[in-house]
Amino acid sequence: MSGTTTTQRMPSYLEYKGRFKGLAGWLLSTDHKRIALLYLYSQITFFLAGVVMGIFMKIELMAPGQQIMGPATYNALFTVHGLTMIFLFIIPGLAASFGNFFLPIMIGAKDVAFPKLNLFSWYLFMGGAIIVLIGIFTGDGPPDTGWTFYAPYSLKTNTNVVLTVFGAFVLGFSSVLTGLNFIVTIHQMRAPGMGFFRMPLFIWAMYGTSWIQLLATPVVGITFIMVIFDRVMGIGFFDPAKGGDPILFQHLFWIYSHPAVYIMILPAMGAITEIITTFSNRVVFGYKAIAMSSLAIAFVGYLVWGHHMFTSGMSDTARLVFSLLTFLVAIPSAIKVFNWSATMYKGSIDLQPPFWWAMAFLFVFMIGGLTGLVLGSVATDVHVHDTMFVVAHFHYIVFGGAGLAFFAALHYWFPKMWGKMYNKKVANIGLLILFIGFNTLYFPMFILGIMGMPRRYYDYLPEFATPNLISTVGSWILALGLIIVIVNLLRAKKAPPEIIDNPWNGRTLEWKIQSPPTLENFEEIPVIDHGPYDLIKE
Amino acid sequence: MEEHKTHISSYGNHLFVLLCLITLTTITVAITSVQLGAFNTTAAMIIASTKAAIVLLYFMHLKFDEKIFRFMVTLVLAIYVVVIVITFFDYLYR
C-alpha cells in the first residue's frame, strides 16, 4: 500500500532547513504545513484557556448562592469564554489548522495559491487575539455583554467594548483572507486529472466554508464598526432615540453569525466523511449528494439567521418565514448523516480511535441537531429562548459537533503530521471519559432549560440545584478526559519517529506521500485518473 | 493550466471610466439639494450601484475575464438580494 516507504526518505517539513532557523523558521515560514501548526497550537491554547473559564463558571453554578465569584465576574467570564471559544478556537476551527495542512496535499498541490497571504492571515489572527486580550485586561474591565454584543446594552455598558470589538474585527480579516486563499487554491491548483468531482469530500466542505468566510464575515465586520461608531461618536445606528433600531444590530450580527455556524461545522463534517470512509473500507456512499449538500448548507445557511431573534420583537411575518426556512437546513444535514450511515453499512469497519471519535461526534451531533428543531419552531422557542436549553443545544453542536470533530481529525491525521503514532488504548480511554463527562455536563442543561432556568446568571433558585450539581461534576469528568487525551498526544509527539506513511489504509492523496510530508509534499505532481475513494489494489 | 488571455485596456478607456465616475459623484452630491422625499435615497442607491457596476466591469476586468467570474459575482449579488428581501419581511410588516 504505502507508496514511498522503500524509496529514499527526504527531510520532512519539520526538519527542513530554510532561510531562517529555530523559531524564526516557523514564524516566517510560508509553508502551509508550518502555518497550519502555528494555527493548531494557538487554537488549542485558546481552547484550553476557554475550558478553564468554563470550569470556573461551573464551580460558581455548583450550588445556589454565591460560591467563588460575584455577578460582575460571572458576566465577564461567560463573555470572554464565549469570545475565546468562538472567535479564537472554533471559527478558525478545522479550516485554519487541518484545512491549511491538508487542502493543498489532498488536491495534489505543493502549497496554497498565496503562501505569503496565508502567513499574513495568521499574523492577523494573532494580532486580533492580542487586541482582544488587551481589551479584556485594560480600561474599565472585560466586556460583559455576552459574545453577541447586543445593542443597546453594548452601547451603554462601561466595560471595554470598543477595543474588544475592534479585535474581533481584525480577526474577521484573517478569516476572509483564508477563505479567499482556499477558493483560489481549489480552482487553480488541482493536480492534472483532478476534476471537481474527483476531489475528496473534505475539499468540497472546505470550498463551501471558504465562500461563507469570504462573503459573510464582512457583514459582521461592518456591524462591529457600527458599534464602535455608535459608542465613540454617538451616531445612533442602533439607538431608537436617534432614529436607529436595536433589532437591526441583531439582524446584522446573525446574518454573519448563523452562516458562521457553518464555518465551524462544514469542515468538521468534511473530516468526519473522510474518517468514516477510510475506516469503513468502502467507497463513500452518495459522493455527489455529500458534495452538493456542502454547497446547499453553505447557501441555505444565509437564509435562516432570524431563528435567533424570535423573541426580539421582529414582525410575525418574519418569524414565520424564518421558522420555515430554518427547517430547510435540516435537509442537507440529514443527507450527510444518512450517507455516512450508508457508507458504514456492510463495510468492513476498522475500530480505530479516529473512528470512535467520529462515532462520538455523530451521537452528540444528532442530539444537538434534533434539539435544534425545538428552537427552530417559533411556538416552542419562545418557551426555551435564553434558557439553559439553548446553552445545552449549542454546546452539543459546537463543542460536541465541531469540537469533537476537531479532535477526531487530530487523531486521524496525527500520524501523517508528525510521523508518529499515539497509544491507541489510552486514546480510547480518554475519549470514553471525555464522552461521559460531556453528556453529564451538558445533558442536565436541557432539563434545566425546560424547567425555566435562564442563561447568563451567576445564581439560581434552589429548585434547580440537583441538575446543576450533576452538571458541575460532569465538567470535572470532561476535564479529566481532556487531560488524558492531550497528554497522550503530547507523549506520542515526543516519541522517536517511526515509518507510518499510511497507518489506516487511507486512499486520498495525503496517504500516498511520506509522513511527515516533505517541504513540497510531492516530489512529482501526481496525475489523477480515478475517484478519491476508489478501492484500488496496488 | 490553459494560457491566459490578458486584456489590456487603453488609457483612453480608463480615462473615460474615470470621467463617468466623477460625473456620477458630482450628481450624487448635487441631487441632495433637490427635494425628492423618499426618492432621494433611491436616487443615491441607483447612482452608487451604477458606479459599483462600472468599477467591477472595467477596473476590475469583469467584462474581459473568464465567464466563471461573472457567474460568481452574479451569484454573490443574488445572495445579497435574497438577504435584503428577507430582512424586509421584518421591516415591512413590523
Ligand code: HEM
Ligand atoms: C469544558 C468545557 C466547557 C464548559 C465547562 C463550558 C461551560 C459554559 C458555561 C457554564 C457557559 C455559561 C452559561 C450561562 O450562564 O449562560 C458557557 C457559555 C458559552 N460557551 Fe461554553 N463551555 C465549555 C466549552 C465550550 C466550547 C468548546 C465552546 C465553543 C466551541 C463553548 C462556547 C460557549 C459559548 C458561545 C457560550 C455563550 C457565551 C454567552 O452567553 O455569551 N463552550 N459555557
Ligand SMILES: [Cu+2]
Ligand atoms: Cu442560527
